[in-house]
Amino acid sequence: xxxxxxxxxxxxxxYGEADLIVTYLSKDFGxxxxxxxxxxxxxxxxxxxxxxxxxxxxxxxxxxNISLPRLTRSDIIKSFNDLRENINCFIELxxxxxxxxxxxxEGSTVKELFDLLYKTLIYxxxxxxxxxxxxxYKIKFLERTGxxxxxxxxxxxxxxxxxxxxxxxxFHINHGSILCNNCSxxxxxxxNINKSSLVFYSALRNWHIQKLSRLSAHPSVLIxxxxxxxxxxxxxxxxx
Numbered sequence: 001x002x003x004x005x006x007x008x009x010x011x012x013x014x015y016g017e018a019d020l021i022v023t024y025l026s027k028d029f030g031x032x033x034x035x036x037x038x039x040x041x042x043x044x045x046x047x048x049x050x051x052x053x054x055x056x057x058x059x060x061x062x063x064x065n066i067s068l069p070r071l072t073r074s075d076i077i078k079s080f081n082d083l084r085e086n087i088n089c090f091i092e093l094x095x096x097x098x099x100x101x102x103x104x105x106e107g108s109t110v111k112e113l114f115d116l117l118y119k120t121l122i123y124x125x126x127x128x129x130x131x132x133x134x135x136x137y138k139i140k141f142l143e144r145t146g147x148x149x150x151x152x153x154x155x156x157x158x159x160x161x162x163x164x165x166x167x168x169x170x171f172h173i174n175h176g177s178i179l180c181n182n183c184s185x186x187x188x189x190x191x192n193i194n195k196s197s198l199v200f201y202s203a204l205r206n207w208h209i210q211k212l213s214r215l216s217a218h219p220s221v222l223i224x225x226x227x228x229x230x231x232x233x234x235x236x237x238x239x240x
Contacts, residue, residue: 003060003069005029006077008117009052010097012036022050022071024058025100025117030108034060034071049074053083053093055118080121089124092134095230096120099138102237103145116140119209128213131222136212138229139204149232150177151198157183167195171228173235191231197224 007024010031015021020036039046049056055078062069083089100117104110120137124130142148153160155177161169164180170190171178178198184190200217204225207215 001061001063002072003029003064005032005058005060006114007032007056007058008114008121009050009054009056010100011052012050020050021068023101025104025110025114026058027111027114030110031100031104031106032060033068033106034058035068036071036074046071046074047076048079049076051079051081051084052090052097053080053121054078055080055121078121080125082125083121089130092130093121093124095233096134096137096141098237099141099233103141103147110144112144113141116144116209123209123212131219131226132212132215132217133209135222135226135229136204136207136209138233139201140209142229142233143205147233147236149229150175151193151201151228152178154178154180154183156180161195161198164195168192169195169198171231173231176232176235191228193224193228194221197221197228201225 005026005028007026010023010025013021018038020039022034022036024032024034026032036046036050038044039050048054054076057073057075057077058071059073060069061072083093104113116137120133123133149171151171155175156179159180161178166181169178170184171193172184173189173191200221
């Protein structure tokens with residue numbers, strides 16, 4: 001049985017002398033691992049289509065529930081070579097690759113997440129604000145996978161953020177939530193985040209990627225939010 005789909009390469013692992021195990025985020029089947037025969041040979045028909053972030057049409061040979069189908073075709077649709085060659089950009093993109101590998105269950109159908117990753121890569125290749133688009137991606141990814149931090153109300157007493165008395169608010173990594181002063185007095189591992197950053201966070205959650213270029217924020221807001229979201233992601237992926 002041959003299954004045809006489209007996929008974005010997340011990673012490859014060497015198998016034997018010339019073979020690879022390729023992990024894709026696929027449009028129709030979620031996270032898929034496939035066995036690629038001899039792609040490391042000079043004469044391989046796969047060429048550069050197995051490079052990380054490459055978006056291709058792929059064909060998988062094997063029974064529907066087989067854990068490691070054979071990759072029989074990989075035709076490049078978009079290589080995203082510019083993103084790979086920019087070292088700083090690729091390091092940052094490696095963070096979202098890790099999110100996909102850690103937080104999406106193998107075999108889950110995640111077309112929305114596939115579209116989100118593809119569109120994010122497109123906008124980044126076109127030169128849009130990397131910090132803004134990567135932050136947006138992470139927030140939307142967490143929202144759609146059920147791992148969102150709670151940045152709206154105190155995670156213990158439920159007090160709304162607008163009723164917090166101070167502008168500097170504590171996000172507690174172990175709780176995955178902000179806590180008010182009363183509830184946070186005995187807690188540790190807190191990150192301070194300004195109220196204005198949380199207001200921007202709420203706006204970002206309700207925005208669409210097609211209109212994201214119209215949204216702007218002070219660099220300090222993006223840095224503060226990114227640090228908070230990255231700490232939250234680091235905590236939940238470490239538990240996986």
